[in-house]
Amino acid sequence: MKQRKITLSENEIPEKWYNIVADMPNKPLPPLHPGTKEPIGPDALAPLFPMELIKQEVTPEKWVDIPDEVRHIYSMWRPTPLYRAYGLEKVLDTPAKIYYKYEGVSPSGSHKPNTAVPQAYYNKQEGIKRITTETGAGQWGSALAFACNHFDIECEVYMVRLSYDHKPYRKIMMNTWGAKVFPSPSNATEAGRKILAEDPNTTGSLGIAISEAIERAATNDDTKYALGSVLNHVKLHQTIIGQEAVLQMEKAGDMPDIVIAPFGGGSNFAGLAFPFLRMNLESGEHKIRCIASEPTSCPKLTRGVFRYDFGDTVGMTPLLPMYTLGHNFVPAPIHAGGLRYHGAGVIVSQLLRDKLIEAVAHDNVEVFEAGVTFARAEGIIPAPEATHGIATAIAEANKCKQEGVSRTILFNMCGHGNFDMKAYEDYFAGNIVRHELSTAEIEASLAKLDTPLIE
Numbered sequence: 001m002k003q004r005k006i007t008l009s010e011n012e013i014p015e016k017w018y019n020i021v022a023d024m025p026n027k028p029l030p031p032l033h034p035g036t037k038e039p040i041g042p043d044a045l046a047p048l049f050p051m052e053l054i055k056q057e058v059t060p061e062k063w064v065d066i067p068d069e070v071r072h073i074y075s076m077w078r079p080t081p082l083y084r085a086y087g088l089e090k091v092l093d094t095p096a097k098i099y100y101k102y103e104g105v106s107p108s109g110s111h112k113p114n115t116a117v118p119q120a121y122y123n124k125q126e127g128i129k130r131i132t133t134e135t136g137a138g139q140w141g142s143a144l145a146f147a148c149n150h151f152d153i154e155c156e157v158y159m160v161r162l163s164y165d166h167k168p169y170r171k172i173m174m175n176t177w178g179a180k181v182f183p184s185p186s187n188a189t190e191a192g193r194k195i196l197a198e199d200p201n202t203t204g205s206l207g208i209a210i211s212e213a214i215e216r217a218a219t220n221d222d223t224k225y226a227l228g229s230v231l232n233h234v235k236l237h238q239t240i241i242g243q244e245a246v247l248q249m250e251k252a253g254d255m256p257d258i259v260i261a262p263f264g265g266g267s268n269f270a271g272l273a274f275p276f277l278r279m280n281l282e283s284g285e286h287k288i289r290c291i292a293s294e295p296t297s298c299p300k301l302t303r304g305v306f307r308y309d310f311g312d313t314v315g316m317t318p319l320l321p322m323y324t325l326g327h328n329f330v331p332a333p334i335h336a337g338g339l340r341y342h343g344a345g346v347i348v349s350q351l352l353r354d355k356l357i358e359a360v361a362h363d364n365v366e367v368f369e370a371g372v373t374f375a376r377a378e379g380i381i382p383a384p385e386a387t388h389g390i391a392t393a394i395a396e397a398n399k400c401k402q403e404g405v406s407r408t409i410l411f412n413m414c415g416h417g418n419f420d421m422k423a424y425e426d427y428f429a430g431n432i433v434r435h436e437l438s439t440a441e442i443e444a445s446l447a448k449l450d451t452p453l454i455e
């Protein structure tokens, strides 16, 4: 019988995370102080994050040990399976070999617990009693709720009011793991109360929710803040995915020519791709193409600019060197909520700038077509974010067919869509429409930026 799943045993869970910064030819530029625009050191992050995570954020070391306790919790769902997509290959009638790494087997249904667990662990080590965060669609909030519950840490999630009202089941998931979920803006913070006083009926925004979560952490000694994407330590933790996948591809007697992942802030892309990019960087040969896949309605990698910008909408974070559409950019309300971020993480931005990785964008309708094709061929219903990677994999497989060549394609199936039936309902009802930004819209957003340029 042909083998469909390539699995690893629990003792093959990697013992270290891989830090690609050690192998990058051009290291990321430093973050700048939002006021003085001078480079800032790691201590600027101390009010918000535990020391160990700040160290990981800036470490030049190539390998970082994964604590045994974290590996033990990982073993609840890791190693995750690698699938050969026989069903998808058949419907596409392609000579390509397609594989996918499936992260939807985690308790919250995506790759996000890979970083939520170590973040909760290091906070616990440093005596922190409460972690706050924001969530849009709820994937990150539920991963953090799950992780905090494990370490007996209180978890406070500020959930954008619109999602809070429209996605009640993600909220109940968080409650089940013991988290407190506030519709943002809330009465629990100064920032929230101020906005509510001006507009009691506001639907909220991620920017407001971030301000609330940060305020709680900055004003309480026993409270820290956590982020689910973008930052270096988050990408570091996610490399568990790609390290397992390297072992699994070796077991399958194969190696990918192309590695693909959807792109929001860059964590699941980094997670799968960096351990493969390592082979390129160590050998000095560009053997494996790594492609980040984003929505055409939020195309920071394919149509944004590389310059310093704020990580948040309000402009409170340090200035980071990144591909961005401008921190004021408000993308269309597409269902792939996890991909609606205006910028890209610093490491991934530098890699793209140096042409060590590639990026493509897909339209909203195309990704749902890809998602439904995948669900019918492989059984698993993908999260709306994950459908972007699938669309890129299908496009590459179709190219193989046209050219009459076989290539090996690996993509990240970073989450299931079982809580996203509203998105599929809208698609089947014909309510998902093509959406492409005009050049004028992008230029208008970028014109508002007065942050430092990069030569």
Ligand SMILES: *Cc1c(COP(=O)(O)O)cnc(C)c1O
Residues within 6 Å of the ligand: 110, 111, 112, 139, 140, 228, 229, 230, 262, 263, 264, 265, 266, 267, 268, 269, 338, 339, 383, 385, 386, 414, 415, 416
């Ligand atoms: C959060 C999320 C993303 C986007 O975030 P990245 O940091 O780019 O990975 C993509 N897919 C799923 C399923 C998510 O939950």
